[in-house]
Every structure is written in C-alpha cells, then in structure tokens.
Amino acid sequence: MRRLDRQQGSARTQWLTFVAVGAVSAGAAFWLNRPPPAHDASALHVGNAASSAQPARALGQDPTAGAATAGTLPASLEGSSPPPLPTDGHGHLARTHAVREFFDYFLTTQNEISATALDALVRRQIAAQLDGTPAAAEAVTLWQRYNAYLTALAQLPPTSSNPNQSGAKLDLDALQLSLDQRDAIGVRLMGEWSEPFFGAESRQQHTDVARLRIASDSSLSDAQKAARLAALDTALPPETRAAHERARQQQAALDAIGQAQKQGGSLDAMRAQITQTLGPEAAERVVQMQQADDAWQARYADYSSQRAQIDKQDLPPQQRNAQIAQLRQQFFSNPSDALRAASLDRGSGSAN
Template identity: 80%
Template sequence: MRRLERQRGSARRQWLVFVAVGAVSAGAALWLNRPPPARDVAAMRVVNAASSAQPALASGKDMATGASTAGGLPASLDGSSPPHLPTDGRGHLMRSRAVRDFFDYFLTAQNEIPAATLDALVRRQIAAQLDGTPAADEAVTVWQRYNAYRTALGSSLQPSPTQGPSGAKLDLDALQLSLDQCDALGNRLMGEWNEPFFGAESQQQHRDLAHLRIASDGSLSTAQKAARLAGLDAAEPPEARAAHERAREQQAALDTISQAQKQGGSLDAMRAQITQTLGPEAAQRVLQMQQADDAWQARYADYSNQRAQIGKQDLPPQQRDAQIAQLRQQFFTNPSDAMRAASLDRGSASAN
C-alpha cells in the first residue's frame, strides 16, 4: 500500500508539472508519465516492450472488474474516444504514428478483457471510422502485424540487462543487443509500418544508449565526456533537441515542486518557492491545481469508503461491478475523473 501511495504521489507531481510548464498536450503527458527519466529511456525500452507484448489475456476476476456492457468499451476507456485514424485523402490509410496511437489506446485495456474481445472491439472501431474505404482492410492488416510483433517481442527477448544485483554495472552491450532485436523484429514483422510506428522512438533510444556509453566510459575525463555529449546533442534533429529542452524544463519544475511539497508549510510559502524558480503565473497555476487535486482526493476517499461497503456484500461479480460503476458515475460525473478513479481502483486491487 505504501508503494502504491508513493506511485500516486509521483504521478500527482508530474500532473502538476504539466500545468506549471505548459506541457499539457497529450503527447507530453504520455511521455512524462513513463516511469524512467530521459537518461534511462534506452535502458527501460526492453522492459516496457516486453511487458506490452504479453498476450491480451485476463483472469476471470480482471475481466469481471474491467469489462463493461457487451459491445461497449472496457471500464477504463468508458467515457473517452479513440484517436482518429488518418487517411491520405484517397481512401487509403496514412502511414503515421497516429495509427499506432489508435491501437495503443485499446491496448491499455488488454488486461481487462479477453484477447478475442479486444480484437473484436478494435475491428468494430476501425469499421466505425473507415467502413467503405480501402483503409478499413489496411487498418485490420496493420493491427494483425502489430499483434504479431508484440507477441514475438515478448517471446524472443532475453531478461532485461537492467535487472541484477543492486549496484551492478549496466551491461550496455546486452542493452544494445536487445535494442537491435527490437529493430530487427520491427523491420521483419511490421515492414513499411516499422518506421512510422517505431522510427523516431528507436532513433532516440539509440541516441540515449550512446549517451550512456559516453557517461560510463572511464577512460574519458569529465571535460571529454562533456564535449562528446555536446557533439551528440548537436547532431540531433531540431525536434529532438527541442524535446530534450522541454524535458529539462519539466524536470526542473518537477524538482522544484517536489522540494516545495517536502518542506510542507503554507500555500503562501509554496507559492514563494515555486515563483522564485518558475515565475508567478506558473506558481499560481500549480497551486490552483494542488487545491483542485486535494478536493478530488477527498472526493475519491469518500467514494472508496462506499465502494468498500459494496465489496463487503455477498454479491455476484457482475452485480457488484455494476453497482460500483454506478457509484463511480455518481461521484465523478466528468468522464476523465471517472477514468482516473477507475485507474486508482485497479491500482488498489493489484496492491492488495
């Protein structure tokens, strides 16, 4: 339970950072909510990829908890809308990262419903957007390729080289091999879709690995390391450099907010500390979000108490889940708030 609370606290600070530095786009949120900071992205790719590559199966308990009414969205997606599948203006599917975003939207619910149900759901949603165009069949084919890639990735990769005794040195050669395996599988199974799905991500991960090699090279002086790292940064595409700069700003904001929260004190004291680093407008936005989140957390606590009372009743799983879903809608009329509450519910269940 303490680990769950730490995770919630970290996610809460990241959420406040989005407002403090203005990084509120969906892309920024998805990136910053990943567990590792920028320097660890390469080291974590294998862990993340292997985890997401597991077949979309769930236990009977998970299915009962997550699935909504037949033909509808799983509980965690209820109230939201899938991303748009782009076409090229001639009825064909555009080769874009947005296609992967569409599939990943549904894959977030892969542990809530059986694999066959997930597959049928994705196909229905493809038809809803693209029915009557060549893009519909093309999207189904890409979906099948993506599943084959994820399954192959999960079964072929060796255990992560980041795992080992505490303090053990990272095996960069093993990490390089794992990244190369990801690339090779993508080229073989995704074909022409490998680049739009994984190209930018793969390039960034290989650059991160190059950074790790330089930083861990004991034969280089501090000045030499700094020069080589600067050379790598200078060779990056402008959009990558801009992303790194945003990441640095966001990390600085996260550190500032974290330090202010650790020190406690009044809201005025927190405002003064954040203002000094981020400016008055950012400080005001952070404090407003802090106050709103405190109110949300109090509402969630009340909801959790009533949800626990339902859980203590001797009800069939479907009836119990229906009552909890109804209770959640009563407390959280905003769909995004309801999704957030459902996510915390699943986190509490897994922690127990």
C-alpha cells in the same frame, strides 16, 4: 501546520513546477526509467512481454468472446472515444503514428477481455470508421501484422539488466542488442509501417543508450562527457531537443522550488530565488500558489483545532463522524478541499 501537510509536500512541489514551466511532454521522459505500457514492453522488459502478445496467439482460438462482443466497449474504455483512423484523402489508410494509437487504445483492455473479444472489438471499430473504403481492409491487415509483431517481441529472450531493480547494473551491450532485435522485427513484420509505428521511439531509445555509454565512460573527463552529450543533442531532431529542454526546465524548477521551500524564507526571498532560475513570471506564479497554499494550511489548522475538541468529547463513533463531517463541510465547501482535509485527517489518525 507545515508538519501536518508534509505528506503532500512532494506532490505540491511538482504541482507548483507544472504551473511554473507547463506540463512536460511524456515523450521527454526517458524510456529507461518508466514502466512499459502493457502493449509495448520496453527493451529492458521484452522477456516479460508474453501477455502483450496474447491477442496474436489466441485470435480465433478462444471460445469465449467476453462482453465486448456485444457491441459495447469494455468497462475501462467507457466514457472515452477511440482515436480516429486517418486516411490519405483517397480512401486509403494514412501512414502515420495515429494508426498505432488507435490499436494501442484497444490493447489496453487485453487483460480485461478475451483475445477473441479484443479482435472482434477492433474489427468492429475499424468498420465503424472506415467501412466502404479500401482503408478498412488495410487496417484489418495491419492489425494482424501488429499482433504478429507483439508475438515475436514476446519470444525474445529477456535482457539481463533492469534499471528499475534496486542495485541492478546496466549492461549497455545487452540493451543495444535488444533494441537492434526489436528494430529488425519491426522491419520484417511491419514493413513500411515500421517507421511511423516505431521510428521516433526507436531513435529516442538508441539515443538514450548512447547517452548512458558516455555518462558511464570512466575514461572521459566531465568536460569531455559534457561535450559529447552536447554533440549528441545537436544531432537530434528539433522536436526531440525541445522535449529534452522541457525536461531540463522541469528539473531546474523542481530544484529551485525545493531549495526555496527548504530554506523556509519569506515569499520575497522565494520569489527572488526562483526568478534567478525560471524568470519573474514563473516566480510570481509559484509565489501565488504558495500564498494560496499557506491560506489553506491556516484554514486547516483552525479546522483541526475544532476537530480536536470534538475528539475530546468521547462521542459514539457514528455521532463523532457526523460532527466531523459537518465541521469539514463548514471549513471546506469545495469538494476537492474537503477530500484533501479528509486525507490529512487519515494521515494524522483522526479520520472519521
């Protein structure tokens, strides 16, 4: 029974982890190990950011505006709402990161619509929120400056190191130089908006490089590395320290749950082991989730047994598929459960 669901084991373990310790903020994930969004290539990928700057280079030059000029949102944004543009209470644009979030929301469509259409879309949405206030013109000007920043970013030479490439060796000096160049471009082109747009992110990136330098310093003992990393963490803002702690909790949860499941002991043994790492409340939630999953697996085993009987009948494909679909509905009335069963069917080569 466990073998049939092995392909979902990792996903289930992570699910149990989030139940145990809560969702971890995306800000806690190190930028060095995540693929950069299209609108914000990381320092490691800055040489590949040319597509990010397409809006700036092509504004007013693209003769085709695309569907977005008709006043509708691009397909990828349908059903969602643009983030609100904040004002300071006096009609001016508030200097916060939320303004970048507004621009980035639309920049996700840059490979979907033309640059001219994207520019027109952003201007319309600015007017829809801020028309009649000084903030409207301020937002348009800032949008142009942000595009200029992206264009300049794309013109930086690529760094030689990419930790996402297997076997690649980090060149920390190159990473540091790239970060410094990005910071300088931000200050030069964004001015007073550089801090709210990029400040927190830049500090996190510089801290990550500092951590890597400590971790890779062969002249330091493990104790010295731990002491220096602790000192580095102490200097971080409280919210960043909290994000790092949540990341550590998540990893501890993954380790504890994975170890408990690997040992294959009783639920009481799992509860005891996880309690040592995460506490009794989290352990109880994990055990409850495991109990529910065990019950589901038992139901799937019964379903699989009856499905095998249908397979043995050597029916025409259409008739066989109809009978399996009906059987699946009988065992799994919840649509998500039925989808999970169908996925396992496909994995075992018995899909209809």
